[in-house]
Amino acid sequence: MASKSVKIRGKVKDGVAKVKVLISHPMETGTRRDADTGDLIPAKYIQEVVYSHNGKAVMTAYWGTSVSKNPYSAFTLKSATVGDMVGVSWSDNTGASGENEIPLK
Amino acid sequence: MEILPARRGFLKNLMAVGAMLVLPASLLAALVRPQAAFKADSATGSVQSLFGQDAVEAADKIRLKVPDIAENGAVVPVTVGTDLEGVESITIIIDNNPTPLSANFNLTDAVSAEVSTRVKMGKSSPVRAVVKAQGKVYYTTKEVKVTIGGCGG
Structure with a gap:
């Protein structure tokens, strides 16, 4: 189930790979109120995302509450070939986490 | 910047624990979130x-x-x-x-x-x-x- 939370698309062109990542996550700030009850919705947001290339971490992102719901991020690998594995793993402030790894096309 | 040895040890432990909890060993990052x-x-x-x-x-x-x-x-x-x-x-x-x-x-x-x-x-x-x-x-x-x-x- 955890792996379903991350979608990765990576395409190699001229030895360079553009990688796009979509994580399904509510990114609750903790300041929003439930429309019916008026209670604060507890904060739940991704704090750390590690991007890897063939198992080696190439970028580490730290996020706050102001990254949009279902966060999108994109970056470029300077040197990659088709079939290289690209992975993303995230963890949020509640201890939840998810990861996925795909081969580059 | 000078960091006291004790504090450095504490940071290292903290990072090690955090990494074990949330990351597979292959993705171990040598960074800490700037809280x-x-x-x-x-x-x-x-x-x-x-x-x-x-x-x-x-x-x-x-x-x-x-x-x-x-x-x-x-x-x-x-x-x-x-x-x-x-x-x-x-x-x-x-x-x-x-x-x-x-x-x-x-x-x-x-x-x-x-x-x-x-x-x-x-x-x-x-x-x-x-x-x-x-x-x-x-x-x-x-x-x-x-x-x-x-x-x-």
């Missing part, structure tokens, strides 16, 4: 907390792509790129958000110095892109007008 910077309530406070120095304005060195007008403050696309050599990190700060620091990307040599993401904006604000390269910190800003805020309310 204090995410608590800062001003853009300059975030920059000081992250880098221990003020950023130098360098609009010519940083490419910041944001919309002039964001119809929906909940989803504002931001792309930051630079041609600077030896880029260590790219940081996105929304000056007028309750928590100005939005995202802090720590790069390695394996990735190009350009990242994209989407951020929430409570109201119109300058968007600040901060790049750390070879120990120096640069920034540029662009005003984004928000018609519908993206922070609840």
